[in-house]
Amino acid sequence: MKKMINNPDDVVEELVSGYVKAYPDYIRYSENHRRALIGKKRHKNRKVSVLIGGGSGHEPGFLGYVGQGMADGVAVGNIFASPSPIPIQTVTQEIHKGDGVLYIYGNYAGDLMNFEMASEMTEIEDDIKTTAVIGNDDLASSKDPTDRRGIAGELLVFKVAGAAADFGYDLETVTKLAQKANDSTRSMGIGLSPCYLPQTGKPSFDLEENEMEIGLGHHGEPGIEKTTIRSAKETTEVLMTNIFKEGIYEAGDDVVVLINGLGATSQMDLYIINNTVDDMLKSKQLNTHRTYVGDFITSMEMSGFSITLMKVDDELKKCIDHQVDCPNFTQIGGHDDDINK
Amino acid sequence: MKKMINNPDDVVEELVSGYVKAYPDYIRYSENHRRALIGKKRHKNRKVSVLIGGGSGHEPGFLGYVGQGMADGVAVGNIFASPSPIPIQTVTQEIHKGDGVLYIYGNYAGDLMNFEMASEMTEIEDDIKTTAVIGNDDLASSKDPTDRRGIAGELLVFKVAGAAADFGYDLETVTKLAQKANDSTRSMGIGLSPCYLPQTGKPSFDLEENEMEIGLGHHGEPGIEKTTIRSAKETTEVLMTNIFKEGIYEAGDDVVVLINGLGATSQMDLYIINNTVDDMLKSKQLNTHRTYVGDFITSMEMSGFSITLMKVDDELKKCIDHQVDCPNFTQIGGHDDDINK
Missing domain, CATH: 3.40.50.10440 (Dihydroxyacetone kinase; domain 1)
Incomplete structure (x- = not known):
């Protein structure tokens, strides 16, 4: 640690x-x-x-x-x-x-x-x-x-x-x-390595060097399955397939994509993952309204990521596109220009 | 890896x-x-x-x-x-x-x-x-x-x-x-753990579990000194003292602060570091014009961070405050409102 x-x-x-x-x-x-x-x-x-x-x-x-x-x-x-x-x-x-x-x-x-x-x-x-x-x-x-x-x-x-x-x-x-x-909105993630609690120095969970945990929670809660590490493509397919199984996304729907790093996974990996996300959305005839990639809600220095899909109608799209001004989340445009005036 | x-x-x-x-x-x-x-x-x-x-x-x-x-x-x-x-x-x-x-x-x-x-x-x-x-x-x-x-x-x-x-x-x-x-602009950083080159799987440098490297480069280039890990405060003091020694920042100057994570260091740590940065700027009577904290230029999953100070006059402040719209770097406001119109 x-x-x-x-x-x-x-x-x-x-x-x-x-x-x-x-x-x-x-x-x-x-x-x-x-x-x-x-x-x-x-x-x-x-x-x-x-x-x-x-x-x-x-x-x-x-x-x-x-x-x-x-x-x-x-x-x-x-x-x-x-x-x-x-x-x-x-x-x-x-x-x-x-x-x-x-x-x-x-x-x-x-x-x-x-x-x-x-x-x-x-x-x-x-x-x-x-x-x-x-x-x-x-x-x-x-x-x-x-x-x-x-x-x-x-x-x-x-x-x-x-x-x-x-x-x-x-x-x-x-x-x-x-x-x-x-x-x-539905999400699913994986963990590759733990974070360490500052006061104890203890890892939030245990994994072998060649293992990943599918479905791991943001505090190290157990997931569905521990497996050997798979490729970005195979891992993303597992997550997206499970998200699709929820049955709330239908051909022709618009979706917002959020690929969230847990802290120690590099941005490079998150963008590599987006290729498979994009391919699978296209194969299901889902339209990507907007994509967010980054470390938005982390677990200190945990390694891993999650994929989130949100189905958006016109009302939700208007909200998603609205201008935002936070120190760590800023977005220009949308339906209202009088922010900061 | x-x-x-x-x-x-x-x-x-x-x-x-x-x-x-x-x-x-x-x-x-x-x-x-x-x-x-x-x-x-x-x-x-x-x-x-x-x-x-x-x-x-x-x-x-x-x-x-x-x-x-x-x-x-x-x-x-x-x-x-x-x-x-x-x-x-x-x-x-x-x-x-x-x-x-x-x-x-x-x-x-x-x-x-x-x-x-x-x-x-x-x-x-x-x-x-x-x-x-x-x-x-x-x-x-x-x-x-x-x-x-x-x-x-x-x-x-x-x-x-x-x-x-x-x-x-x-x-x-x-x-x-x-x-x-x-x-x-002057920067100085430290490394806590290496990144791994994808094609070789080899670490970009070697450090013992209790070591840090002061002055480490963004590709794992050697720094000034390997030491046992120090506290956030002590480490930040070393970096800020060296930046001050450059002699370009004088009492009364305005500065922009950039605390950059290298990839695997948690945002929590970067904000903890900002306390010491802020204290030391105040002790030198430097005014913080704006602070950026985040993973802006990383070294894959390297752990570590750097501190950057930029001395800004009115001309540079106007540039720093100007509106920006990039996927990963967005800033509202400044001196020009016709972006995206």
Whole structure:
């Protein structure tokens, strides 16, 4: 394990502090809680606020997605652990502008418990209405979609929710669109080598030098199968075939593609993978509306990647194409030019 | 070595192909050469063209920096090897709009030879005037600046040159500004673990489990010193102290900060490093104009990072703040709003 850190007990405080210092025009600490971060840019048409959050170790997720066109604030947990209800409540109070707050988080026991508790607290104590969309795109984690974990596909849900909020829609409509985005999204990934938890120095899972794990989770949760390492093409075919089997993508559909590196897999590999993704989409007569390739939601220095497909209709396309200005996720164009004016 | 590739002999062809498929609105193959890539977005005021290039294995460098506000085309070499003169000439011919082409590349023997040869060929055969700015920001590579290698600081030179071209300046002015950007930039990095060359499977250098190498180059070139791994703070202090020793940054100056991950170092670590960078800049009374943190010019799955400081006056700040629209490097705002209109 070779990390460039200081005291292992301080990694989360220091990463958040370094982040806020890097982007002072974009984000600030809440004065009331060090794990509650508040965005500084907000579209003038936005009524509803969007709150995201989850464990640390997924940088630039989740704090990297606070910015104009995305989330208004983020609650930051410890490494691979949910934020507690207090910072969630704090963010809710500070980003709320009178028309409610949408929470988006992954389908993990700790997140469910803490976000639900925060939601009750803000409703009772602060009279703020909240809704929730729970990311569950990882099809390898369970046959039952309600038991599935959220992985990289959450980025696309943030994107859609942020755009819908910028369009000035009300809480019900923003929530409905974000839920549609989530329901239209499936992901599957593989792991090649583990990350190391800063405080213990222990690997998040074990694999032999010639092994890969198909369906591995973002915190090292077991996948479907350990096999010898296959080629990029064979591996991508396994993932895409499983995504297609979900049966939600039909010939003629438009899809958004997200190829997400987990941290240590090189960008070169991710682009090589895109050839097979592209071939298989064409063979199924699916049209690629937009492709994102990069390290968006990582697992520290884990090696591996995931593929996400989101089926998009005109409404979702308009959201996906909307302009975004976050430190780590910026996109020009779309249907609204008055950002930053 | 765990890579997600197909035939090791095909990695460059496949990564370029996967890249072009991911961003068809941004980049295309030249019809005349598979290693000559031409940008599709060009600012309407741009007269001079900007050509970048270098070896593969640095993704998203260098092809990721073709786009509006940056380079007009890129010549792609093999892994860690210069592109040959023919694709450089091909790109030059296709991006030239009558007012000359600026070449920006790193100070490596192969790049120098091939870009100079291409320059002569285009001058004699195509009557195209070219100039060159040669990146040499890596202060650890030599005491003599003319012998220094170019590393991550090249990104900032691309940024300045691209903005100057968008402002409609002539070749002499664009070149002068890019040269000023280069002369105002210093970088220094460290390596923690090697990358593996796809065709041989061999590591790019050797380090013990508890070792780091200070001053390591982007292709595994030896640095100044092998030591036991130090903390993020101590390591950053070594790098920043050496950058300050160059004597080009004075109290009251504005600087741009670039913290570049080499591939496998987690974003978490890069943000932790930024705390010490920020503290040391403040202690020297240097003002941070803008901070970039991420994996911009990588060495495949090498672990390590570099810090770059660029001293910026009003002219360079205007260039740094100019809007950019590349698949992997996007920035909203600045002094020109007619991009993409």
